[in-house]
Amino acid sequence: MLAADAQGNFASGGASVLAHDSSGCVVHGKTGELVALVGVKDPVVVRAGKAILVMPRERAQDVKHVVTRLEREGPTFL
Numbered sequence: 001m002l003a004a005d006a007q008g009n010f011a012s013g014g015a016s017v018l019a020h021d022s023s024g025c026v027v028h029g030k031t032g033e034l035v036a037l038v039g040v041k042d043p044v045v046v047r048a049g050k051a052i053l054v055m056p057r058e059r060a061q062d063v064k065h066v067v068t069r070l071e072r073e074g075p076t077f078l
Contacts, residue, residue: 009037015047026057051077 015029
């Protein structure tokens with residue numbers, strides 16, 4: 001389980017998060033990367049390889065649709 005900051009923001013993968021007036025954010029990125037968030041509530045931000053995914057947390061189940069399209073249309077990004 002990841003530890004949240006005072007506003008309920010989580011970071012994983014080594015990324016740093018600078019959140020201003022933002023809460024409930026889930027961020028994944030590599031060590032040495034910075035994700036800045038301003039005025040957002042409950043987003044998911046994932047950087048993996050050459051792709052960046054941004055979505056509302058409540059739509060997490062829809063990731064499968066993006067993965068299916070990437071496999072078909074842009075496999076070099078996976």
